[in-house]
Each structure stands twice: as C-alpha cells, then as structure tokens.
Amino acid sequence: MALLEVKNLKKYFKTSHGMLHAVDDVSFTLEKGKTLGLVGESGCGKSTTGRAILRLIEPTSGEVFFDGVNVIKANRQGMRKLRESMQIIFQDPFSSLDPKKTLSQLISEPIRESRIIRNKVDVEQRVLELFDTVGLSTRLINSYPHELDGGRRQRIGIARALAMEPKMIVCDEPVSALDVSIQAQILNLLEELQDSKGVSYIFITHDLSVVNHFSDDIAVMYLGQIVEKASADELFKNPIHPYTKALLSAIPIPDLSVRKNRIILKGEIVSPVNLPDECRFCKRCNETSEECSKGIPAQVEVNPGHFVACFHCKPAMSRN
Amino acid sequence: MPDANLILEIKNLDVCYKTEDGDVHAVNGIDLQLGYHKTLGLVGETGAGKTTTALSLLRLIPDPPGIIECDTMIVAGNDMLKMPVSELEGIRGKDISMIFQDPMTALNPVFTVGEQIAESLEIHEHLSKSDAYERAIQMLETVGIPRSRGNEFPHQFSGGMKQRVVIAIALACNPKLLIADEPTTALDVTIQAQVLELMKTLKDKNDTSMILITHDLGIVAEVCDEVAVMYAGRIVEKGSLREIFDETLHPYTEGLFNSLPNINDRSAKLKPIQGLMPDPTDLPPGCTFAPRCGYAKDECLRRQPRLACMAGTHYVSCLAYERSDFHIGRGKH
Amino acid sequence: MRRKHLASEKYAKRSAFKSIWKQLKKNKGAMMGLAILSVIVLIAILSQFAFNYKEDIIAQNIGNRLQHPSREHLFGTDALGRDVLGRVAYGARYSLAIGVVSVLIAMVAGVALGAAAGYIGGFFENIVMRITDIFSAIPSVLLAIAIVASLGKSTFNLMVAVGVASIPAFVRVARASVLTVRGEEYIEAARAIGMRDWKIILVHILPNCLSQIIVQTTLRVASAIIAAASLSFLGLGVPAPAPEWGSMLSEGRAYIRDYSYLMVFPGLAIMLTVLSLNLIGDGLRDALDPKLKR
Numbered sequence: 025m026a027l028l029e030v031k032n033l034k035k036y037f038k039t040s041h042g043m044l045h046a047v048d049d050v051s052f053t054l055e056k057g058k059t060l061g062l063v064g065e066s067g068c069g070k071s072t073t074g075r076a077i078l079r080l081i082e083p084t085s086g087e088v089f090f091d092g093v094n095v096i097k098a099n100r101q102g103m104r105k106l107r108e109s110m111q112i113i114f115q116d117p118f119s120s121l122d123p124k125k126t127l128s129q130l131i132s133e134p135i136r137e138s139r140i141i142r143n144k145v146d147v148e149q150r151v152l153e154l155f156d157t158v159g160l161s162t163r164l165i166n167s168y169p170h171e172l173d174g175g176r177r178q179r180i181g182i183a184r185a186l187a188m189e190p191k192m193i194v195c196d197e198p199v200s201a202l203d204v205s206i207q208a209q210i211l212n213l214l215e216e217l218q219d220s221k222g223v224s225y226i227f228i229t230h231d232l233s234v235v236n237h238f239s240d241d242i243a244v245m246y247l248g249q250i251v252e253k254a255s256a257d258e259l260f261k262n263p264i265h266p267y268t269k270a271l272l273s274a275i276p277i278p279d280l281s282v283r284k285n286r287i288i289l290k291g292e293i294v295s296p297v298n299l300p301d302e303c304r305f306c307k308r309c310n311e312t313s314e315e316c317s318k319g320i321p322a323q324v325e326v327n328p329g330h331f332v333a334c335f336h337c338k339p340a341m342s343r344n
Numbered sequence: 345m346p347d348a349n350l351i352l353e354i355k356n357l358d359v360c361y362k363t364e365d366g367d368v369h370a371v372n373g374i375d376l377q378l379g380y381h382k383t384l385g386l387v388g389e390t391g392a393g394k395t396t397t398a399l400s401l402l403r404l405i406p407d408p409p410g411i412i413e414c415d416t417m418i419v420a421g422n423d424m425l426k427m428p429v430s431e432l433e434g435i436r437g438k439d440i441s442m443i444f445q446d447p448m449t450a451l452n453p454v455f456t457v458g459e460q461i462a463e464s465l466e467i468h469e470h471l472s473k474s475d476a477y478e479r480a481i482q483m484l485e486t487v488g489i490p491r492s493r494g495n496e497f498p499h500q501f502s503g504g505m506k507q508r509v510v511i512a513i514a515l516a517c518n519p520k521l522l523i524a525d526e527p528t529t530a531l532d533v534t535i536q537a538q539v540l541e542l543m544k545t546l547k548d549k550n551d552t553s554m555i556l557i558t559h560d561l562g563i564v565a566e567v568c569d570e571v572a573v574m575y576a577g578r579i580v581e582k583g584s585l586r587e588i589f590d591e592t593l594h595p596y597t598e599g600l601f602n603s604l605p606n607i608n609d610r611s612a613k614l615k616p617i618q619g620l621m622p623d624p625t626d627l628p629p630g631c632t633f634a635p636r637c638g639y640a641k642d643e644c645l646r647r648q649p650r651l652a653c654m655a656g657t658h659y660v661s662c663l664a665y666e667r668s669d670f671h672i673g674r675g676k677h
Numbered sequence: 678m679r680r681k682h683l684a685s686e687k688y689a690k691r692s693a694f695k696s697i698w699k700q701l702k703k704n705k706g707a708m709m710g711l712a713i714l715s716v717i718v719l720i721a722i723l724s725q726f727a728f729n730y731k732e733d734i735i736a737q738n739i740g741n742r743l744q745h746p747s748r749e750h751l752f753g754t755d756a757l758g759r760d761v762l763g764r765v766a767y768g769a770r771y772s773l774a775i776g777v778v779s780v781l782i783a784m785v786a787g788v789a790l791g792a793a794a795g796y797i798g799g800f801f802e803n804i805v806m807r808i809t810d811i812f813s814a815i816p817s818v819l820l821a822i823a824i825v826a827s828l829g830k831s832t833f834n835l836m837v838a839v840g841v842a843s844i845p846a847f848v849r850v851a852r853a854s855v856l857t858v859r860g861e862e863y864i865e866a867a868r869a870i871g872m873r874d875w876k877i878i879l880v881h882i883l884p885n886c887l888s889q890i891i892v893q894t895t896l897r898v899a900s901a902i903i904a905a906a907s908l909s910f911l912g913l914g915v916p917a918p919a920p921e922w923g924s925m926l927s928e929g930r931a932y933i934r935d936y937s938y939l940m941v942f943p944g945l946a947i948m949l950t951v952l953s954l955n956l957i958g959d960g961l962r963d964a965l966d967p968k969l970k971r
Contacts, residue, residue: 208616276562
C-alpha cells in the first residue's frame with residue numbers, strides 16, 4: 025500500500041475576479057522511502073497542493089489517505105497525531121523561523137508540542153542530536169535566526185521537520201532561495217536523510233535539473249492540473265506533453281557542447297481564474313489543434329507508469 | 345591611454361563600506377576589460393561583489409558609507425573617476441544603462457509604462473513629450489508588447505512583461521553598454537527563456553556591449569562571450585567562454601560546476617563546496633578561497649595570489665599554478 | 678550521561694535588551710528624555726519622604742499667600758499660601774500614577790481585543806473595529822468627561838476614564854501588528870506542528886508585536902498625562918486639595934496677570950514630563966525598527 029494517496033484533490037479560492045482554480049483535480053501516489061517531484065512555474069498550484077495535503081490549507085474537495093488514514097476527515101485530535109508523521113520544509117529560510125526564538129527553542133518546539141519527550145534534559149539531548157544530523161555546530165544553540173546565513177537557517181528548517189521523526193516531508197522549494205554551492209550541500213543532506221531514515225519526500229520545485237537529480241517520479245503541473253506524470257528517467261528521456269518539452273528546453277545548460285533547440289512558448293502564464301472548458305495549455309501550445317479547445321484532456325497512460333494529459337496522445341504511444 | 349577597442353577598462357577597483365560593525369571590503373582590487381559589442385558574464389554567488397562592481401561603474405554607490413578607490417575606470421570613452429556629478433547624469437541611461445534585479449520594484453507604480461520609457465528619451469535626447477512618447481511606444485513593440493498597452497500601469501503587467509518594459513527603458517537611448525544585474529532570476533523558467541532570447545536579439549541588432557551579472561552558469565553559456573568569476577570581492581578567473589567552461593582552472597570555478605546537478609547524468613553525486621563565503625568584514629589573510637579549497641596548501645593561507653595570465657585571454661588567481669605541473673580535476677589538461 | 682550542565686546554559690543567550698539599549702543610547706534625544714524622566718520619577722518617589730502631606734502640601738497659610746518666588750519658597754506660594762514647589766513635586770505622583778495605570782488598563786484591554794480581532798478575523802473583527810471607530814470618533818477628552826461625569830469625581834475614576842479613552846489606539850496597533858505577523862511563514866510553521874491557535878497567538882504572534890505595543894504605550898502615557906491634566910483643569914479630575922498639575926493650572930488662571938508663576942511651574946512640569954516620554958517613545962520606535970538597525 026502506498027504511503028500517500030491523493031485522489032481528485034481540488035482547492036478553489038473565491039476572488040473578486042471569479043473562482044480561482046488553484047488545484048484542479050490532482051491525483052498521485054507516493055511510496056514509502058521515495059521522492060515525488062512536483063514541478064511547475066508560478067501559479068501552477070504545486071505549493072497549494074503540498075499545503076492542502078497537510079491541511080495547512082483546507083481542500084475544497086478530494087481525498088487524501090496517509091498510511092491508510094483519511095486525512096481530510098480527521099478531527100482536531102487526529103490531525104495533531106497525523107502532523108507528527110507529515111511535516112513540511114518551507115521555501116524561505118528567512119521568514120519561516122520566528123525571529124524572536126533561539127535555535128534551541130525552534131527545534132525543540134515540535135518535540136515539546138507533541139510531548140513525545142517530556143523531560144527537559146531529554147528534550148535538549150534530542151535537539152543536540154538533530155543539530156548533529158543536519159550539520160549545525162552546538163555553539164549555535166542559543167543563537168537567533170537573523171545571526172545565521174540562509175544555508176544554516178534552512179538546516180534549522182530541516183531539523184524542525186525531522187524533530188518528530190515524520191514518515192513524509194513536503195519540501196516546498198527548499199533550495200530555491202539559496203546559493204548554488206549551498207543548494208548542493210542541502211540537497212546532499214536531504215538525500216542522506218532519505219537513505220538513513222527512509223523518509224519520503226514530496227519535492228516541490230520549479231527547477232527541473234534539481235528535481236531530476238533527486239526524484240524517483242515526477243509530476244509536471246500547469247495551471248492547477250497535472251499535465252504529465254512519469255518516473256524521472258522516463259520523463260527526461262521521453263517527454264511527451266508540449267509543456268514538459270518546453271520546460272525542459274528552457275533550462276539553461278552550463279555545457280558548451282550541448283546544442284540548444286529551444287522551444288519558445290508564446291504568451292504569458294495566466295491566472296487560473298474563470299478558465300474556459302478547454303485544454304489549459306492550448307493557447308500557448310505550439311502543437312495545438314482544433315480538438316484542444318473542446319474540453320479538458322484526461323490523463324492517458326502512454327507507457328506503463330507514464331501518464332500524459334493531452335488530446336494528441338493515445339495509450340501506449342512513444343514519441344509524439 | 346585608453347584603449348580604443350575597449351568599451352570598459354577598469355584597473356584596481358576597490359570598494360569599501362565603512363560601517364559601525366567594521367569595514368566591509370565588498371570589492372578588492374579587480375581589473376576588468378571588455379571589448380566593443382561583446383558580452384561579459386560576471387559570475388559569482390551572493391556577497392561576491394558583483395552588484396557592487398556594477399554600481400560603482402555608474403558611481404551609484406552611496407558616498408558615505410561607500411568609498412571607491414580605483415586607478416583607472418574608463419567606460420565608453422568616459423573617464424568615470426574624474427567626471428563631475430552633473431555630467432554623470434548625462435551618461436547614466438544614455439551611454440551606460442542598467443537593468444536591476446527585481447522588475448517588481450524597478451518601475452514606478454504611478455506612471456504608465458509608456459511614460460516611463462519616454463522619460464529617458466526626454467532627458468537624454470531632448471525630445472518633446474509627444475515625440476518621446478511615440479518613440480517609447482515603438483520601443484514597447486520592439487520588446488514584444490503591443491502598442492495599445494503603452495498607457496497601462498506596471499501593476500497590470502506580469503513579471504516577465506515588467507522586465508521587458510525595464511529592458512525597453514534601458515535600451516531606449518541606444519546605450520553603448522548595458523549592465524544587467526540578474527535580469528531573469530526573479531522570472532519563471534519559460535519566461536526567462538523568452539526574455540533571454542529578446543535580450544540576445546536586441547543586443548545583436550543594436551551592437552550593444554553588455555555586462556551580465558548572474559550566478560547561473562547555464563545563462564552564461566547561452567549569452568556571454570567572456571566570463572569573469574568573482575569570489576569575496578576578487579576576480580579569481582577570467583577568460584573567454586570556452587576557456588572558462590572547457591579549460592576551467594580555478595578550484596572555485598570547478599566547485600561551482602560541480603555543485604550543479606547534471607541534467608544528463610541523474611546518478612552523479614553533487615559535490616558541493618564545503619563551508620561558506622567569508623565575512624567581508626573579516627577576510628582571511630592569504631587566498632580568500634583557501635579555507636574551502638580542496639587543493640589548498642599551507643602557503644595558500646598566508647600569501648595572496650595575483651591574477652596571472654595563463655594563456656591568451658585566460659587569467660587565473662591561484663598560487664598552485666605557479667607550479668607548471670598543477671591541474672584541477674575538471675576540464676582538458 | 679556525560680554532560681552535567683545543559684548546553685543551553687553553557688552558551689550564553691544574546692540578550693535582546695542589550696542590543697535595544699545599545700541602539701537607544703545612540704539617540705541623544707531619547708537619552709535626554711530618559712534623564713529628565715528619571716529625575717521626575719525620583720522626585721515623585723522622594724516627595725513622599727521630603728514633604729509631609731498634611732502640613733506642607735494642603736495646609737493653608739493665608740497670611741503667606743501669593744508670595745513671589747523667593748529663597749524661602751523657590752516656586753512661590755499660591756492663593757491659599759501653600760508652597761508651590763512642594764505641590765508641584767508632590768503632583769508628580771498623581772500624574773505619573775494616573776498615566777501609568779490608565780495606560781495599563783488600556784493596554785491589557787486593547788491588546789486583547791485587537792489581537793483577537795486580528796487573528797480571528799471575519800465578523801468578530803468587523804464588530805470590534807467598528808466599535809473602536811465609534812469610540813475614536815468621539816474626542817477623547819469628551820469621552821473621559823462623560824465617563825467621569827457618570828461615575829463621579831475621584832482619582833480612580835479618572836484613571837478609568839482616561840484608560841477607556843486610550844483603548845482604541847491599542848486595539849488598532851495590536852490588530853495591525855497581528856495582521857502583519859499572521860501572514861508570516863513561521864506562523865504557518867507553528868500550525869504545521871499542530872500548535873493550537875491560542876498558543877500561537879501567545880507564543881509567536883504577541884512577542885513579535887511587542888515592539889509596536891511598547892512604543893505605543895510610552896507615547897500614550899504622555900497623552901494620558903495631558904488628558905488627566907485637562908480634566909483636572911476643567912474641574913473633573915482629582916478633587917481638591919490634591920496638588921494635581923492640571924488643577925493647579927486651573928487655580929492659577931485667575932491670577933495669571935500678576936502672579937503668572939502659579940501657572941508657569943505646573944505647566945513646565947507637565948511639559949517636561951510629556952516631552953521626556955515622547956522623546957523616549959520616539960527613540961524606542963527607532964531602536965526597535967528592524968529596518969533601521971545596522
């Protein structure tokens with residue numbers, strides 16, 4: 025049984041311009057000890073999906089099953105218990121830490137909140153273990169977040185997420201705000217943690233090169249919907265959806281030997297408000313045709329485990 | 345004597361901010377040259393001093409607390425050091441233009457985009473309001489925005505379009521040198537691709553020289569002719585694009601390449617550079633990269649390397665190359 | 678276990694107070710204000726011992742009335758022969774006490790309401806803010822007058838009146854601070870570990886709103902002192918013969934032409950107290966503003 029099952033998840037916001045379909049019928053599963061990459065640009069709904077799964081934002085409809093438990097239907101008590109197993113690492117290491125609390129207080133807070141350990145000395149022992157796990161020096165124990173750089177602060181975020189020994193961590197763009205060399209340090213740390221503790225990740229990012237390196241499976245999102253879903257290997261070798269292809273070709277490659285055939289998309293990324301009933305990508309797509317404006321395409325399994333939402337796709341088909 | 349082939353010639357630029365917490369040595373003795381119609385990529389991470397360097401070219405560093413010391417600074421034929429402030433304003437926006445990092449805050453929210461582009465034209469080319477506006481609308485079309493949107497306000501545009509407007513303002517007076525400070529960092533990947541294509545096209549069409557400041561080596565590979573890598577306020581390596589990418593010399597540059605996930609080889613482990621960039625108020629003696637360098641020897645912690653020419657246009661600042669048999673792991677030997 | 682002491686005791690905490698004090702010290706105005714206020718507070722405390730209330734402050738001595746300032750009576754004597762210096766010094770106790778207590782009342786009530794309004798939002802927030810608006814629309818002195826008029830004249834009622842009139846300011850500041858902080862990611866982080874709402878407000882939101890509230894408190898004490906003096910001036914404050922500065926101003930009004938010292942000294946006292954509080958408040962605002970630091 026999969027660790028996490030998300031079925032038909034929807035989150036709509038009422039705005040002055042109309043109903044914003046931030047997350048529109050998203051489904052996927054996550055196995056134990058694996059990483060699912062959730063990829064897309066601004067407004068695609070990936071962050072909202074991550075938060076909705078954890079019920080930091082209440083979903084409008086849909087089902088989420090974590091370790092067999094129905095997350096959406098859980099009551100307050102049940103949710104508190106669930107939260108020990110599903111944690112989150114935030115994107116911005118500057119705003120996700122209370123500036124008035126010391127590092128020790130920040131990391132011990134989840135422990136004290138869940139009351140797994142009650143003894144003051146034991147709590148501190150655990151805090152120091154976590155410091156060690158994420159590579160922070162003990163002498164920082166009474167420092168404040170503003171005294172540290174972005175990379176160290178993100179390690180605190182990771183330590184906090186690990187404090188309750190969760191089974192799954194939603195990583196919401198955990199390295200986007202960091203410098204390149206620090207990014208690599210943090211990614212390595214996350215990988216080590218997965219190897220040693222078997223933690224599953226939902227890795228939300230817009231950076232395809234990072235998600236390629238890190239994920240087992242990848243789901244590409246556009247305007248609230250998953251347009252393509254496959255294992256990482258398969259997605260990079262054989263991208264089918266026009267948006268995925270454009271996204272891949274847009275990544276600047278730091279290698280002179282690679283000849284670039286860039287797909288430039290026309291138009292802008294719009295907001296998922298009051299969208300007509302058609303393929304959401306068709307207005308920008310270079311491969312669009314008549315049928316694309318007739319409705320929303322369903323997901324089609326073109327290869328085992330490789331799903332694409334495009335009218336031009338037929339089951340068990342490779343290159344488009 | 346200024347070299348007629350160079351649009352930019354800087355010798356020994358030093359920028360220090362005197363603050364109450366200490367002297368922040370943002371830029372420490374850098375030399376830079378750039379030929380006409382070329383694009384230089386100024387690469388480095390946060391705190392390397394790239395933005396400070398760019399701002400000092402236009403003398404936009406606030407005077408207290410920033411102090412600029414420089415032997416030579418000649419940009420587009422102008423001696424920037426000797427120029428009085430009144431003349432400086434005539435150059436900013438006309439001969440030298442700058443694009444700042446964040447398009448969201450670079451535009452004035454109470455003026456229409458047409459007006460903001462026209463402002464530059466009115467000031468520098470002394471056009472009448474209506475002539476300037478007409479030229480402004482033409483610039484908008486050049487950057488791919490329909491004329492009819494000229495009288496809209498910045499908040500009505502998306503991030504990518506705002507950046508195009510910023511580019512239009514910068515290029516309105518046809519500057520000889522364009523300094524772009526992380527122009528696409530705040531943009532989504534597909535929009536970034538659009539904006540980079542636009543910049544390349546305009547640059548070629550107008551024969552503009554460009555300094556592109558970025559931390560993204562991928563963008564450098566696409567847009568730049570020459571590269572200078574900065575670390576802790578110093579240039580550690582500079583050369584042509586090919587020299588830097590395929591014949592990498594400096595351990596820090598190698599470290600930057602190794603930190604990047606290889607899109608073609610998923611399983612390759614990331615090799616980050618251990619440690620952090622030093623505090624600019626407390627720079628280590630000797631080579632500033634030595635504490636983090638895998639190849640460092642004792643001498644590196646004591647003696648500061650100078651930028652030395654290795655071959656042709658390829659310069660590196662590393663004591664190890666004083667021995668002829670030294671080479672790093674990456675690149676051709 | 679090898680370690681005997683907690684590591685958190687081994688590495689000292691960097692005190693928030695020390696860094697705020699360091700910033701404040703740079704502000705000459707604030708330091709001057711602090712000096713003046715300290716003197717006034719000292720006078721308020723010491724006058725309990727230096728003067729005997731019955732004999733020196735309220736005992737009338739008609740034969741000695743309306744003496745201009747001399748060596749014997751540095752500030753002169755008033756219409757009932759009482760030493761003005763003693764009365765002004767003693768009056769500090771009233772003004773400071775009224776200022777502090779009334780603002781404390783306002784702060785507790787105002788912050789509780791404002792924080793709740795800011796966090797809960799919706800209908801509740803609307804109601805609270807509209808009621809606050811109504812109270813703000815009434816001039817605070819009028820409001821205080823109305824309250825004193827209905828409750829009766831006494832020092833305590835004065836404190837209540839001035840306090841209630843100061844509540845809207847705190848409600849606004851608290852709500853604004855809470856709204857700002859509420860959207861911060863660390864609040865979401867607190868919810869992600871299962872923290873209950875009331876605990877989030879207490880542990881995470883209020884400490885981060887503290888600086889705004891402190892500044893507001895200091896400045897409101899200044900306005901409270903003026904409000905109290907105004908009410909006493911109008912005869913609705915502390916009942917005679919208490920040496921409250923406002924009452925002294927009122928009594929001195931009739932003699933302003935020939936015996937102006939009767940109004941000058943209490944007036945100066947009010948001015949210096951309020952000025953020092955404002956200087957400190959402004960200094961605190963700058964010292965606590967994270968953007969101005971470094």
